[in-house]
Amino acid sequence: MGDDTTTKSKRDETEEERRARKEKERAERKAKEKEEKKEKEEKEVGNDGEKERKSKRDETEEERRARKEKERAERKAKEKEEKKEKEEKEVGNDGEKERKSKRDETEEERRARKEKERAERKAKEKEEKKEKEEKEVGNDGEKERKSKRDETEEERRARKEKERAERKAKEKEEKKEKEEKEVGNDGEKERKSKRDETEEERRARKEKERAERKAKEKEEKKEKGKKEMEKEKEETIDEDGDDLQDILSNKKGAKQASPRNEQGVSPESRRGRTTALVAGQKTEELAAAMAAENHAIRQAAHEAKEAAQQNERRRAEEEREREALERRELRRKEREEKRNKRGNDSKATTGPLGTSAFAAEDLQRQGYVTQFDKDLQRATALRRLVDMDDVAAALVDAPPQSQYDMYIRSFGESGRKQVGVQNPAEEDRTDVGVQAERVRVKSRGVEVPRDLGLCPELHTNNVAQFTTGKGGTDGGTVTENTQQQQFADGALLAGFLNRVFPIIRAAMDENEGVGSDATKAKSETQFSSSCVSFCFSAARNRPVLKVLFNPCNPTYIVALHGSCVEEGPSKEMDRYMSVILLWSIYDNTAPEKVLVSPSVITCISASPRKPYLIYGGSEDGSVFLWDTREPERNHTTAGRYEGHRFRLPSFSTSWQAGNHLAPLVSVTVAGYNTATGIRKDEAEQLVSLDAFGETHFWVVNEKDQAKGAIIDNENGLNMFSTVRLLLAASKGSDRANSASLSQEAFAIDFVPSDPSHYVVACAEGVRHISRFGSVAAPSVYGPSSRFFNQPIVVPSCVQYNPVDNRILMVGYDDGSVRVYLHTEGSPQISIPLSTHRVTEIRCSLMDKWLYWVLDAGGMFYLLDLAKGERELPVFSQSLSQTNAGICTCFDTPPEAKAESRMVVFGFEKGEVQLHTLNDLTHSLNPDRNELWL
Numbered sequence: 020m021g022d023d024t025t026t027k028s029k030r031d032e033t034e035e036e037r038r039a040r041k042e043k044e045r046a047e048r049k050a051k052e053k054e055e056k057k058e059k060e061e062k063e064v065g066n067d068g069e070k071e072r073k074s075k076r077d078e079t080e081e082e083r084r085a086r087k088e089k090e091r092a093e094r095k096a097k098e099k100e101e102k103k104e105k106e107e108k109e110v111g112n113d114g115e116k117e118r119k120s121k122r123d124e125t126e127e128e129r130r131a132r133k134e135k136e137r138a139e140r141k142a143k144e145k146e147e148k149k150e151k152e153e154k155e156v157g158n159d160g161e162k163e164r165k166s167k168r169d170e171t172e173e174e175r176r177a178r179k180e181k182e183r184a185e186r187k188a189k190e191k192e193e194k195k196e197k198e199e200k201e202v203g204n205d206g207e208k209e210r211k212s213k214r215d216e217t218e219e220e221r222r223a224r225k226e227k228e229r230a231e232r233k234a235k236e237k238e239e240k241k242e243k244g245k246k247e248m249e250k251e252k253e254e255t256i257d258e259d260g261d262d263l264q265d266i267l268s269n270k271k272g273a274k275q276a277s278p279r280n281e282q283g284v285s286p287e288s289r290r291g292r293t294t295a296l297v298a299g300q301k302t303e304e305l306a307a308a309m310a311a312e313n314h315a316i317r318q319a320a321h322e323a324k325e326a327a328q329q330n331e332r333r334r335a336e337e338e339r340e341r342e343a344l345e346r347r348e349l350r351r352k353e354r355e356e357k358r359n360k361r362g363n364d365s366k367a368t369t370g371p372l373g374t375s376a377f378a379a380e381d382l383q384r385q386g387y388v389t390q391f392d393k394d395l396q397r398a399t400a401l402r403r404l405v406d407m408d409d410v411a412a413a414l415v416d417a418p419p420q421s422q423y424d425m426y427i428r429s430f431g432e433s434g435r436k437q438v439g440v441q442n443p444a445e446e447d448r449t450d451v452g453v454q455a456e457r458v459r460v461k462s463r464g465v466e467v468p469r470d471l472g473l474c475p476e477l478h479t480n481n482v483a484q485f486t487t488g489k490g491g492t493d494g495g496t497v498t499e500n501t502q503q504q505q506f507a508d509g510a511l512l513a514g515f516l517n518r519v520f521p522i523i524r525a526a527m528d529e530n531e532g533v534g535s536d537a538t539k540a541k542s543e544t545q546f547s548s549s550c551v552s553f554c555f556s557a558a559r560n561r562p563v564l565k566v567l568f569n570p571c572n573p574t575y576i577v578a579l580h581g582s583c584v585e586e587g588p589s590k591e592m593d594r595y596m597s598v599i600l601l602w603s604i605y606d607n608t609a610p611e612k613v614l615v616s617p618s619v620i621t622c623i624s625a626s627p628r629k630p631y632l633i634y635g636g637s638e639d640g641s642v643f644l645w646d647t648r649e650p651e652r653n654h655t656t657a658g659r660y661e662g663h664r665f666r667l668p669s670f671s672t673s674w675q676a677g678n679h680l681a682p683l684v685s686v687t688v689a690g691y692n693t694a695t696g697i698r699k700d701e702a703e704q705l706v707s708l709d710a711f712g713e714t715h716f717w718v719v720n721e722k723d724q725a726k727g728a729i730i731d732n733e734n735g736l737n738m739f740s741t742v743r744l745l746l747a748a749s750k751g752s753d754r755a756n757s758a759s760l761s762q763e764a765f766a767i768d769f770v771p772s773d774p775s776h777y778v779v780a781c782a783e784g785v786r787h788i789s790r791f792g793s794v795a796a797p798s799v800y801g802p803s804s805r806f807f808n809q810p811i812v813v814p815s816c817v818q819y820n821p822v823d824n825r826i827l828m829v830g831y832d833d834g835s836v837r838v839y840l841h842t843e844g845s846p847q848i849s850i851p852l853s854t855h856r857v858t859e860i861r862c863s864l865m866d867k868w869l870y871w872v873l874d875a876g877g878m879f880y881l882l883d884l885a886k887g888e889r890e891l892p893v894f895s896q897s898l899s900q901t902n903a904g905i906c907t908c909f910d911t912p913p914e915a916k917a918e919s920r921m922v923v924f925g926f927e928k929g930e931v932q933l934h935t936l937n938d939l940t941h942s943l944n945p946d947r948n949e950l951w952l
Contacts, residue, residue: 046108092154138200403609404662407520408650411509416739517648525574525605544896546881547922547934553578553607554930557589557660558598563925565623566908570691571630573912575611576602576923578931579623579635591658592665599623599633601647604921604933614645615657615665618673621683626703627691632719632742634705636683641673642707642717646742653739670743672717674734677746681709685767689716690774692821705744712764712781717744768817770841772824780814785829785839797844800827801837818860822867826952830857834874838884840952847952850890853878861911868949871922873898877905879924885947894939904928 032040078086124132170178216224542550553576561580569575580598587593597620601612619638626632635643646669657665672678689704703719721742736743766780775790784801802811812831820826827839829846834853837846855876863869868885872892877899880892898906904927911922920936 049104095150141196406651406662408652411513525603542934544898544934545894546879546896546936546939548937549935551604551607551933552930553600553602553610553933555600555610555613557587557592558600559929560585560587561598561929562904562927563907563929563931564621566923566925566931567623567625567910568912568923569625569630570627570913571625573921574604575630576604576931576933577623577625577633578602578925579620580929582619589658589660592660594658595665596620597635597637599635599645600931601633602931609661610663612647613660613663613665614668616643616668618643622685624686624688624705626719627688628703634686634688635668636686636707637673638682639673640679640681640683640709641671642679642683642686642705642715642744643668643672644670644719644742644744646740649740653737667737669737669740671735672744672746675746677715677749679707679709679713679715681711681713683707683709684765687767687769689777690769692769692771692819693774704747706767706769706777708764708767708779710763712762712779712786713749714767714777714779715749716747718747719743720745765814766816768819770824771819771821772841778817778819778827780817780829782813785814785817785827797842800829800839800844800846802846815856816858816860818862820862820867821864822862826867828860828862828870830860830872832856836860836870836872836882838952848884848889850882852880852892858907859909861909863911864913868947871909871911873906873909877907879906879909883947885949885951887946887948898924898926900926902928903930903932 542548544550558580560583562584563578564581565579567577569577578600580600582596583593592598592615595615596618597616599614599616599620600610601614602610614633616635616637618641620635620643621638622636624634626634631647633645633647635645637643645666647666649666649669651664654664654666657667659665685708687706689706705717705719707715707717719742733743762782764779764781768778770776770778775792776795777788777790778800779786779788784799787795787798787800789795801814812833812835814829815832816830818828820828825841827841829837829839831837834851834855834857836850836852836857838848838850839846852872853874853876855874855878857872857874859871859873861871863871868883870882870884872880872882874880877897879896879898881894883889883893886893906924907927908925909922922934922936924932924934926932
């Protein structure tokens with residue numbers, strides 16, 4: 020019966036059940052085979068145990084090593100077999116699932132699965148190769164040891180070179196495999212992006228691919244050139260050795276043949292022989308000189324190799340010492356923690372059981388403190404969420420109607436209107452009486468401060484009477500308060516609150532511990548004592564291009580972020596090409612203002628007289644202006660992130676006819692660095708410089724919002740904005756030569772003693788330009804010698820010394836810095852600092868000989884031009900960090916207004932750091948010479 024039932028079940032079972040049954044039978048057969056193998060091995064081990072013990076006693080050192088290697092190989096083989104069995108079981112359990120998933124999977128899932136299988140096959144092939152190599156190494160290990168003992172010096176060198184070549188080949192293969200994996204992971208993303216990309220993105224991608232191909236071709240050409248040079252050197256060395264051997268052999272032959280043929284030689288032949296001997300001597304001298312030169316080259320190469328090896332050994336020793344110190348420090352900290360834990364445990368166990376270590380009053384006080392901390396945290400969170408705004412300044416956000424608007428409303432209408440009215444006859448009119456209830460008035464008393472002026476009718480006509488004495492009014496004195504009440508103005512009150520609110524908020528932040536002392540961390544640099552990091556999560560994917568202190572209020576930092584490198588958390592912010600963040604140095608949790616721009620901003624500047632104005636220059640030649648006084652209700656359409664509203668520019672010059680035709684490289688306020696400053700009655704002028712050397716002067720005009728309405732010709736002015744820019748004049752970098760207008764320019768700065776003169780760093784050098792004169796002297800600052808009618812170096816940045824107006828500091832593309840006098844065109848001193856381009860230069864306002872310099876590689880320098888060794892910096896610090904990237908820009912505040920000596924840095928990964936300088940930066944050297952210039 021049992022057999023009949025099994026046959027029936029086999030007939031009725033489905034395809035899936037049949038597969039599962041067969042897999043189960045295979046697993047049972049394999050289990051039986053394993054048990055039989057184990058029994059056989061146990062029997063063999065029982066028989067061979069005594070033999071192995073005897074052989075182990077008598078085996079030599081080499082046999083013992085070979086036996087251990089064999090045992091290791093057997094263990095590894097067993098582990099591999101166990102792994103394979105586990106994988107087969109998992110595959111057996113998951114087989115049906117995989118078949119179902121293969122039927123239902125989409126095209127993309129199928130591609131991903133195939134790529135995964137290819138990667139697994141490659142990994143298995145690598146493991147098999149490694150196993151084969153290990154076996155070969157195990158078999159050839161003893162042979163290599165013997166050969167290493169007997170090999171000569173030349174064989175050892177050849178073997179090492181071969182090993183180096185093999186290591187390099189392995190590294191190249193690993194790099195290729197990593198790149199293939201990355202390409203495999205990114206393949207589907209690239210296909211999707213290629214389908215969705217626009218025409219402009221496709222062109223940009225193709226240009227990028229062409230540039231990458233060209234870079235690869237250049238690298239291959241360089242490698243080929245290096246290999247050819249090495250081959251030529253080897254051939255020249257071989258030819259020199261062959262020439263030496265030929266010369267020596269000829270010399271020996273001449274010596275042997277001379278005594279034989281001396282008798283039968285004529286005097287003419289003797290003369291020819293003497294000339295040949297002289298020529299042979301010259302060739303011998305040349306050969307000796309070449310041999311000496313080759314020997315010197317080999318010796319120098321050998322010395323360089325030895326020096327490199329010594330440096331590597333020294334670095335390895337330093338690394339070992341540093342790791343040992345770190346291990347000791349960790350052990351010491353662990354010991355201290357264990358001691359503290361033991362002390363706490365002993366203290367806890369000393370008290371009697373069932374009693375508390377705190378009294379009732381202490382526990383109650385502790386509860387009050389915890390509740391107060393919770394309330395304080397909730398209040399600070401609410402203060403961040405609530406945005407205080409004044410709503411009493413204007414009841415209606417609509418300007419008054421002008422006469423023209425009133426006229427247009429009634430334009431085209433006639434002055435007369437015909438209206439039909441139907442009245443009843445006089446006799447039909449009836450009088451109607453209406454009865455209404457009497458009006459009852461109730462008065463209520465409310466206490467209101469008198470200085471607010473909310474109830475002026477109570478104080479204008481009434482006279483306050485006060486009686487004193489006994490008997491009521493009889494015999495008493497009456498006094499009249501004739502002082503009129505002063506009423507408050509609502510607009511003045513709103514303006515006062517707007518001015519006082521930021522100051523009160525900063526004071527509250529400092530009082531709460533949100534200020535610099537609470538957020539500053541210990542700095543790892545040698546020039547600062549503490550450091551504060553500012554980072555906005557929505558701008559983390561944008562590099563910092565420019566950072567500066569507000570010249571009117573150094574407690575605020577302005578940071579310019581470029582285009583987004585990757586997708587960020589805020590899609591609304593990713594739509595904009597550039598972002599400007601306004602930070603307070605006392606609050607690094609969130610920025611004060613978020614300014615956005617639809618164009619790429621290349622440079623920014625802050626007004627030295629109006630702290631609420633920020634200027635920016637764009638890549639398309641437009642100048643933008645932001646007014647931070649505008650309330651947030653005027654900026655509701657630009658977007659927001661975490662409660663911060665984005666602010667579009669208040670004014671843009673992109674609609675004006677006299678706009679720039681090239682990208683802007685600098686925007687600054689004319690006369691910002693003068694000692695007297697800009698007069699209050701003088702309008703502020705903004706200067707913009709483009710890449711072609713064209714300078715435009717813009718007048719900052721602020722109109723009264725209460726007087727005029729929006730005019731049709733005010734193109735570029737945002738709604739409810741009052742500040743605009745008017746084009747005053749434009750000027751090329753050189754009026755005398757019209758061709759110089761098309762040369763490339765990089766930076767601009769004004770002469771502190773005369774704001775009508777300024778300098779422009781262009782391709783030909785530093786140009787000195789007069790705004791109102793014809794030609795300024797000297798016209799060019801820079802080295803006079805040229806090569807093929809081109810300047811030696813190209814300037815990248817300029818900075819006048821605000822303490823000593825005669826000194827001009829210029830940074831160049833080759834990493835050098837030169838100091839000029841305002842009246843002389845040649846440099847007074849040239850300092851080679853770095854191999855990278857100098858990007859920023861700042862002068863100390865306390866000492867005219869101290870300069871801060873930053874290069875494109877992220878190296879930060881401090882120069883003291885008054886010490887003995889002027890070419891050597893006081894210190895140099897690399898500011899490249901793993902989490903922040905390379906430092907791209909920096910700025911120092913006006914030290915007369917700043918609370919402490921600070922410097923702010925911007926990094927390529929969107930982070931801004933504020934460092935407080937230590938005593939190293941302002942400790943003067945005793946042997947200083949301040950009269951050399």
